[in-house]
Amino acid sequence: MKVPLNWLNKLVEVPKDVKKLTSDLTMVGHMLDKIETKNSETILDLELRGNRADCYSILGIAREVSAIYKTKLKNIPIITVKKIKELKNINLDIQTPLVKRVGMIEIKNIKITKSPKWLSDKLIAYGLESKNNIVDLTNYVMIETGEPMHAFDLDKIGNSLEIRLAKDGEKIITFMDANITLTKDDLVWTKGNEILSVAGSIGEKYHSIVSDTKNILLEAANYDRANIRKTVYRHNLLTDAGIRHEKELDPNMVDFAISRFLYFVKKYNWGEFTPEMYDYYPKEIKPWKVHLDFAYLNNFSGLTLNFNEIKNILLNLQFEIIKKDKLGIDVLVPTHRTDVTLEEDLIEEIVRIYGYDKIPTKTLSLEIPKNITPNYIIQEDKLRQSAISVGFDENISLSFVREKYKDTNVTIINPPSPDTKYLRNSLFPNLLDSAKKIVNERGEFVQLFEIGKIYFKEKNNYIEKRKIGFIYWSKEKNSFSDFKSLILTFFNKIDIKNPDYVSEILNFNFTNSYILKLNNNQVGFGGMHDFLYYVEIDLDSILGKENKYKINLWVKFPPQIEDLTLIIPEKTYIGEIIHSIKQTNKYINDVELEDIFENSYTFRIWYQHPDKTLVDKEVEKIRNEIIMTLKQKFGITIKN
Amino acid sequence: MKEDIINSKNQAIAQINEIDNLNDLEQIRIELFGRNGKITNTTKELKNLSDEDKKQIGILINEVKNTLEKVIADKKNDLKVNFREWFDPTIPVKIKKVGHLHPTSIVILEMTEIFKNLGFSIMEGPEIESDHYNFELLNLPKDHPARSLQDVLYIEEPETLLRSHTSSVETRSIEKLKPPFRVVVAGKCYRFENVNASNNAMFYQFQGFALQKGISMTDLKGTLFSFVKSYFGEERKIRFRCKYYPEVEPGVGLDIDCKFCDQKGCSVCKGRGWIEMLGAGMIHPQILKNFGYNPKKISGFAFGMGLDRIVMDRFKINDIRSLYNGDIRY
Numbered sequence: 001m002k003v004p005l006n007w008l009n010k011l012v013e014v015p016k017d018v019k020k021l022t023s024d025l026t027m028v029g030h031m032l033d034k035i036e037t038k039n040s041e042t043i044l045d046l047e048l049r050g051n052r053a054d055c056y057s058i059l060g061i062a063r064e065v066s067a068i069y070k071t072k073l074k075n076i077p078i079i080t081v082k083k084i085k086e087l088k089n090i091n092l093d094i095q096t097p098l099v100k101r102v103g104m105i106e107i108k109n110i111k112i113t114k115s116p117k118w119l120s121d122k123l124i125a126y127g128l129e130s131k132n133n134i135v136d137l138t139n140y141v142m143i144e145t146g147e148p149m150h151a152f153d154l155d156k157i158g159n160s161l162e163i164r165l166a167k168d169g170e171k172i173i174t175f176m177d178a179n180i181t182l183t184k185d186d187l188v189w190t191k192g193n194e195i196l197s198v199a200g201s202i203g204e205k206y207h208s209i210v211s212d213t214k215n216i217l218l219e220a221a222n223y224d225r226a227n228i229r230k231t232v233y234r235h236n237l238l239t240d241a242g243i244r245h246e247k248e249l250d251p252n253m254v255d256f257a258i259s260r261f262l263y264f265v266k267k268y269n270w271g272e273f274t275p276e277m278y279d280y281y282p283k284e285i286k287p288w289k290v291h292l293d294f295a296y297l298n299n300f301s302g303l304t305l306n307f308n309e310i311k312n313i314l315l316n317l318q319f320e321i322i323k324k325d326k327l328g329i330d331v332l333v334p335t336h337r338t339d340v341t342l343e344e345d346l347i348e349e350i351v352r353i354y355g356y357d358k359i360p361t362k363t364l365s366l367e368i369p370k371n372i373t374p375n376y377i378i379q380e381d382k383l384r385q386s387a388i389s390v391g392f393d394e395n396i397s398l399s400f401v402r403e404k405y406k407d408t409n410v411t412i413i414n415p416p417s418p419d420t421k422y423l424r425n426s427l428f429p430n431l432l433d434s435a436k437k438i439v440n441e442r443g444e445f446v447q448l449f450e451i452g453k454i455y456f457k458e459k460n461n462y463i464e465k466r467k468i469g470f471i472y473w474s475k476e477k478n479s480f481s482d483f484k485s486l487i488l489t490f491f492n493k494i495d496i497k498n499p500d501y502v503s504e505i506l507n508f509n510f511t512n513s514y515i516l517k518l519n520n521n522q523v524g525f526g527g528m529h530d531f532l533y534y535v536e537i538d539l540d541s542i543l544g545k546e547n548k549y550k551i552n553l554w555v556k557f558p559p560q561i562e563d564l565t566l567i568i569p570e571k572t573y574i575g576e577i578i579h580s581i582k583q584t585n586k587y588i589n590d591v592e593l594e595d596i597f598e599n600s601y602t603f604r605i606w607y608q609h610p611d612k613t614l615v616d617k618e619v620e621k622i623r624n625e626i627i628m629t630l631k632q633k634f635g636i637t638i639k640n
Numbered sequence: 641m642k643e644d645i646i647n648s649k650n651q652a653i654a655q656i657n658e659i660d661n662l663n664d665l666e667q668i669r670i671e672l673f674g675r676n677g678k679i680t681n682t683t684k685e686l687k688n689l690s691d692e693d694k695k696q697i698g699i700l701i702n703e704v705k706n707t708l709e710k711v712i713a714d715k716k717n718d719l720k721v722n723f724r725e726w727f728d729p730t731i732p733v734k735i736k737k738v739g740h741l742h743p744t745s746i747v748i749l750e751m752t753e754i755f756k757n758l759g760f761s762i763m764e765g766p767e768i769e770s771d772h773y774n775f776e777l778l779n780l781p782k783d784h785p786a787r788s789l790q791d792v793l794y795i796e797e798p799e800t801l802l803r804s805h806t807s808s809v810e811t812r813s814i815e816k817l818k819p820p821f822r823v824v825v826a827g828k829c830y831r832f833e834n835v836n837a838s839n840n841a842m843f844y845q846f847q848g849f850a851l852q853k854g855i856s857m858t859d860l861k862g863t864l865f866s867f868v869k870s871y872f873g874e875e876r877k878i879r880f881r882c883k884y885y886p887e888v889e890p891g892v893g894l895d896i897d898c899k900f901c902d903q904k905g906c907s908v909c910k911g912r913g914w915i916e917m918l919g920a921g922m923i924h925p926q927i928l929k930n931f932g933y934n935p936k937k938i939s940g941f942a943f944g945m946g947l948d949r950i951v952m953d954r955f956k957i958n959d960i961r962s963l964y965n966g967d968i969r970y
Contacts, residue, residue: 029882031893034910049884050785226783247785296936300922301890302858344925344935348890351857352882356892359880363862366852368759369820377762381749388739393970396742396963398842399767399802399828410768412793412802416834420793420841434966441969447737453767462768462800 002036003044003061004125007144011062013071018042024068028352030055041125053247054336057146063336067316067353076144078259079266081105083279090217093162094280098187098224099199101251102163102280103258106154107271108215110134116268128240134209134216137264139240147220147249147257148241150197154215156207158191163199170195175208186231187223200228200245201237216271220258222251248338251285287320287332292346294328300344301351302360313353376466376543380451383468383539386493390486392449392470397430399453405429410455410462423455427469428534435471435532445474446532447486451539466539473532480512483533487526495546499523501575510534518545559589559608560619564626565600565639572634574601581605584629585622587614600639641685641697648678649704656708656715665719669712679705740970743955744844744963747947748826751846754870758863760822760848765809767828771799777811778887779926786886791832793841802830806847807887810942813849814923814931819938820852826947837959844947849923851940857890860920860941864894868917872896877903879914888921888942918945 008014015021022032022044029052033045046061054060059076066073087104094102113133115123119140120130126143130136138149166182172195173179180198182188187199197203200223209216229246232238258277265271298304307329311321314331323330333340340346351359388394398420401408406422415421424430427450435446448471453464470490472483488498499516506513510527516537517523524537568577574593581591581603589606596602605626607619630636652672659665672679683701686694741749752762771782780787782798793802809825817823825847833839850859861880868878876896883893895914897903903913920943925935948960957963 027879027881029884029891031881031883032912051884051886225785229783229785299854300856300939302856302861342889342925344889344922348882351890356880356882359861360858361862361865362858363866364758364822364850364855364859366854366859367820369761369822369852371761372763372817372821372823373761374763377764384741384745388741390739391737392739394740394742394745395966396744397966398840398964399830400842410795412795413797414794414832416832416841420835430966437966438969445737447739449739455768462795464766464768
């Protein structure tokens, strides 16, 4: 909201120190966005937050200034009108409850002229163009009082008007020359089938006033806010009227605004009127009661306020106290404060004027609640630390993937750009993009990981799964082994036993693909794409699979260690051979692949008994078991 | 015998002078003072001498012993300094690869740590949300004017959307948890934004809320001051002011002094001298009622802040897009 200081000063005494004024306004809830200077006039731009419809006006800001500095509002001259239920020549038909109040008055023999300088200057300072005296005056009164108003050309609108919901497909050309096709939810002013204006936001072109207009019908109204808001957003009608009517305006401003308008018409002799306003106001809004409990105020705010302080603040805000006892008061809220309906709202009013800076600072002195952080959140932290400890840098990417990677059934229906349309179904595409960037830049090696969610739809449910993805690339030849070694080191670090790598063809664009299994359950997958290696692990599948941390002491009896060189047929999985060897006998403590030469593989085997030193004979027996098993299972023979 | 001893001494001193390494020196020390060393053996022979000689030779041996020990010790120090083997600690090496956390993760970890010490637990929630948890339960009914502050990305209009703030975790937590509790949440949020250097369709929020009998605005102020001072520095100035958010009543805005201009006003703070840091307030009574609580019997506070700007400021990143598009080089 733009507030030219000269204008504000007409309604309330404004402190000379602008910096202090803006700082005080900011403290009570109207943050200074910026200060502008236009034609040597200072204009405050305040950020308003939507709940204070009354502050979309100079008057509203003046009330705030008056409450902050405990000064009186200056008198605003008006011409008081008599309210009448019928106009002589015009009939207005309203069937919908969406209209809360309408005030109308005919003004005859209008003199349309250029605006006087004081008027056009004020509008220009606010940021509106000057058109002519009458249009400018409607804008002036709207900015000053917050109540939008509209002037029709009385000679064009006939004598039978209606405010109703439009029919689907009805059209209007606005005075801004925009074509709008209306829907059955839009509220409009009509003359038979002709639309005169979209209620609360914009007038139709033909029926608006022009330079040779002779007589006008001036209206100010109050509508159902939510309905106007829908219309305003549906047709992009964020006009000065629209942004006010979509908020909770005070219907009692209708006659005040018209009275203010008439004051200027009379003063400058711009037209003739009888001070009688047609008033449709089926349900008059009167100040409402809110109770305030002193103890609640003090406990809730942490302040200790006495009755006099409370009273002065409320009276300066134009609230009225109608009843008081030891424990609390009943307060009447002025109707322009449509935002104050609850006791807590009242507390905010008192505390903000008293000063948020006076609230004492006390760190939570209450009992400390128990820690309820779920395990899976602790797990993520641990995984993150473990991944970096084995050399992977963390990547965080958008949850969207580019169109070329879309492999998803979750899409955004209103994406601001094509790149924010598809939600990812794997961490791979974005990690791939990041990895390629590094390959192209430096080209030594890439080690990235990401922890994040993937999204998919299953049986009408949207599912989010937490994953960790690792991507790896290196110039070295044995890249897969190096990558696998890092992944297993990672598993070691997070205290989960090594997963089984099971070769499997996957849907993805991977070659050399496989799945990872723990206790025969799939926990992840991996593969190669463009010589980059990738593994993705499902976090919930490994959650809680950690080994309990326990200490193993060195066994007192030394192991017997020997190397066995085996001749292995082609396409035999080495992992399965090692697994078989370990299964053969419980005194086989460990098996490692030592060396490969052509089809000869040398394995190092540790034989160890927990309670004694194994003798050669015992070892020989176990060795024979191994050879037997391998021969039967894989057709493996022992060399020499 | 006297002469033998003096000869041995002179011989030993001559030998020691020639020596150029510690091993040889140790060898000589053993030859002299070892179990079968010259001096040791001479001492053993003392018992065969007359009392008079025993006394005289004894004194001599002691002198020789002290002299030789001193000569050996001096030589040892000398060797350590002058005859050190060549060793170059400046030799360049390859550093073992360790990974690094993403700047956003670092900030989340640091902030979470501060709140853990204030008795907060950590929670999380879905990113694909319903209008119900994201808006309705937060006192933001459809067509509420404050909804225009948050244009959301829809998956199915109007009910299924990407959460526009982490406040959805607040509603889910109030529904699920039993007070008293204090919770912080950090996570991805989404808004309808055209992507440029300062706006992204995805951003991180850090949110906290507490629900407990007796919580007041002073607790909120104290908690936030304590956090801001520990995170941004004890010397920072804080402005605690009134600001409207539909989810809270009374509402609070918290600013910290702009250190780019020492509060004189610059382009970073838009001439205000203050930087908006977070929004907060006492949980709106309507929200408490939505979950069956009596606002007069239990109260709570909530606060939230955007993380990306804090991360960018901390790590001197100018373009918000760089945070999440793989541009960060470790």
